[in-house]
Amino acid sequence: MMDGLRLLPWTTPDGKPCYLDPDTARPGALSLLADSVESSQLGSAEEVLAGSKAVLGDEAAGERAVRFALTRAVESLEDVVRIAVSRGWRIQRTADTPDNRL
Template sequence: MADQHDPNSMRLLPWVSDMGKPCYLVGDPEGVVATFADRVEERQLAAARQALSEAHSVLGEPAAGALALRLALARAVPALAHVLRIAESRG
């Protein structure tokens, strides 16, 4: 991955285009878009921590039914996708 401080480097952003394609930031790693992306990533990581906590609770409950497991998994899957995207972006 290119140096984050190189103005010619590309940063994978934590969202996709309307067509579902990856979005990249080229240029100022300290600019408005980069700052906004950092905040989006922070919210995504917080949501992932919450989904993980909820999944642990459900898995720790022996009487949890199939619906509770499916709901926990439904929250965990997109959270994991966001975390992986952030990890890829950060190299």
């Protein structure tokens, strides 16, 4: 984990993670954009999940349909895992602040 940095929901063109040093006073434009992208990715993941279930439930679905559904599901899972990691880091950082310790 990069202490104090937010893992963004996208990568560089060569696949490396992107991070944001968050503004502590209030969310900045890039942070709000990241929130919006995460929300969109989660919505897409729900749609991909529903579509993948439909394909897997269709005994007549061919290999091409199954491979397409699996490819989209893997892409969505990568997004969801990145979001979960990023949010987990932020939750942990919040829990570790002096005001929140028991």
